[in-house]
Amino acid sequence: MFYLTEQFFSIQGEGKYAGVPSYFLRTGGCNLSCPGFGAEYEVNGEVRLGCDTYFAVDGHFSSSWEKISSSDVLITQLKHEFENIGYLPHIVITGGEPLMYAKDEVFYAVVKSMLEHDVKITFETNGTIEIDFNRYPAYKACTFALSLKLANSGEPVQKRLHHQALKNVHSHAKEAFLKFTIDTALVETTALDEINEIIEILPDVEVYCMPVGESRDSIWKNDRAVFEFCMKHNFHYSDRLHIRVFDTTQGV
Numbered sequence: 303m304f305y306l307t308e309q310f311f312s313i314q315g316e317g318k319y320a321g322v323p324s325y326f327l328r329t330g331g332c333n334l335s336c337p338g339f340g341a342e343y344e345v346n347g348e349v350r351l352g353c354d355t356y357f358a359v360d361g362h363f364s365s366s367w368e369k370i371s372s373s374d375v376l377i378t379q380l381k382h383e384f385e386n387i388g389y390l391p392h393i394v395i396t397g398g399e400p401l402m403y404a405k406d407e408v409f410y411a412v413v414k415s416m417l418e419h420d421v422k423i424t425f426e427t428n429g430t431i432e433i434d435f436n437r438y439p440a441y442k443a444c445t446f447a448l449s450l451k452l453a454n455s456g457e458p459v460q461k462r463l464h465h466q467a468l469k470n471v472h473s474h475a476k477e478a479f480l481k482f483t484i485d486t487a488l489v490e491t492t493a494l495d496e497i498n499e500i501i502e503i504l505p506d507v508e509v510y511c512m513p514v515g516e517s518r519d520s521i522w523k524n525d526r527a528v529f530e531f532c533m534k535h536n537f538h539y540s541d542r543l544h545i546r547v548f549d550t551t552q553g554v
């Protein structure tokens with residue numbers, strides 16, 4: 303059994319596959335909360351801080367999440383969606399942290415079935431959960447967008463950096479790349495050192511950097527600094543197309 307907070311057809315807005323039509327499955331729950339990303343929301347009068355997808359992270363919203371207890375039901379639903387779309391889009395499984403469900407029977411059955419139907423799957427993950435690729439071999443055929451968190455996430459390094467989990471993905475998965483969300487302040491301070499430390503764990507992995515922001519306004523505050531940072535250090539710049547176009551992070 304796992305939770306989905308939303309599912310929708312859109313275009314991948316970030317990272318290596320930005321611009322590719324993709325069907326998104328957003329799972330509920332995360333092992334981090336990333337208060338440093340500064341998205342403010344209110345729960346019973348209390349102001350909380352989180353990331354741009356706090357609605358898929360904070361358990362307060364779990365009553366609106368959909369409980370998926372049958373893989374067959376979701377697989378049938380996905381096939382129906384793809385018939386309506388008229389072709390097989392990529393599937394992006396994001397969150398929250400989707401790999402919290404890596405060992406879940408229903409979750410794994412959905413992943414396996416989609417791969418058997420020749421669908422390309424990308425996990426958007428914070429890279430802190432170790433996967434048993436021998437016990438769950440279907441994950442070897444997936445792409446891992448390792449969206450690792452840096453100091454600006456507000457999470458302690460011990461919680462946001464899991465060396466063995468990263469090495470495991472690097473040596474077993476078909477494809478993995480690094481994706482960092484950074485802001486002007488981080489560009490001017492520790493971004494380069496932090497990224498270089500991670501590259502030492504994952505040599506030869508492509509690096510994408512994108513601006514922090516849950517809205518057009520906040521992206522505009524950071525995009526130029528990140529753009530110039532990428533030019534200077536030979537990283538790939540990634541925009542956040544869905545936020546640019548729709549000015550929101552939900553349902554797009």
Ligand code: SF4
Binds near residue numbers: 356
């Ligand atoms: S790891 Fe990702 S989904 Fe989880 S709280 Fe941090 S930014 Fe949000």
